[in-house]
Amino acid sequence: MVSKHKNNKIMNSENKITYSELIEALKKDNGKICSSCTKHDYSSWSNITKDLDCELEVIGGVEESEKAIKKNGYTEYHPDETNYWSKDAPVALEFYPYHESSIRRCNTCNALFLSYIEHSGHLPQKRLRWIRKKLLYLR
């Protein structure tokens, strides 16, 4: 369930971001178009480009993510008939795949993203989604 072989993931998990820190940090994103991160192209989960992968700073993991992974496994959270690919799907930090994601930041516009490695396909794919504050779901 948890990928153990990704070095950067092990490093990231050292630095845990609390929900309140995340909410504070999200206020710094004005939502305007940014040519560095092209965040509007990542309103839903998409494969990250190599360039963008280098560009976005990794700032850490979400607090209590191990607990959330244990509790919810691969369960997704979609109360309003959204699905994994929906642009308006809730960013539910305790649920798959958000609970196994790292938080990343664009240093140009301060937008925050989540990224994780998708293993269900033929080749692992690194997926990225821009976090919009209004979609954040916290218990």
Ligand SMILES: [Zn+2]
């Ligand atoms: Zn940006």
